[in-house]
Amino acid sequence: MKTKTIRQSVTFKAAPHDVYEALMDARKHGRFTGGGARISRKVGGTFSVFDGYADGTNLELRPDRKIVQTWRAAQRGWPDDHYSRVAFAFRKVRGGTRLTFTQSGVPEVCYADIKQGWWDNYWLPMKEMLGG
Numbered sequence: 081m082k083t084k085t086i087r088q089s090v091t092f093k094a095a096p097h098d099v100y101e102a103l104m105d106a107r108k109h110g111r112f113t114g115g116g117a118r119i120s121r122k123v124g125g126t127f128s129v130f131d132g133y134a135d136g137t138n139l140e141l142r143p144d145r146k147i148v149q150t151w152r153a154a155q156r157g158w159p160d161d162h163y164s165r166v167a168f169a170f171r172k173v174r175g176g177t178r179l180t181f182t183q184s185g186v187p188e189v190c191y192a193d194i195k196q197g198w199w200d201n202y203w204l205p206m207k208e209m210l211g212g
Contacts, residue, residue: 081188083185084188085182085184085186086195087182088203089178090179093175096170100147104119104147112205112206112208113205114205115133117130120138121138122141123138133154136152147166150163151163155194157189158187158190165183167181167182167183169181183198
């Protein structure tokens, strides 16, 4: 299977702690996505978001600095047994936080939808929730 890598960067008008918590706190995650979330806050723990649409395992958690997870989507064309790898890195910048996102191992057939989905379902609603 051919795979591709998504690289995105977005700035939030919020502290790194607030951006980290938006992704790792199940209630806050559900608030900006509109879907149910179960998120372990431990390395080796699992998560399920968007009412089960995406799930995976926490590989590395450095509060307010970095999140690395395995990640897969229940999407047509995405093999059931295939996990991609996502990394969220947070850096304090003037006026907020710069989030650098990388997702490797995305099935080529799903690439365009997944790439746009991060903007539509994560970055834009997170900006709205966090104030810009």
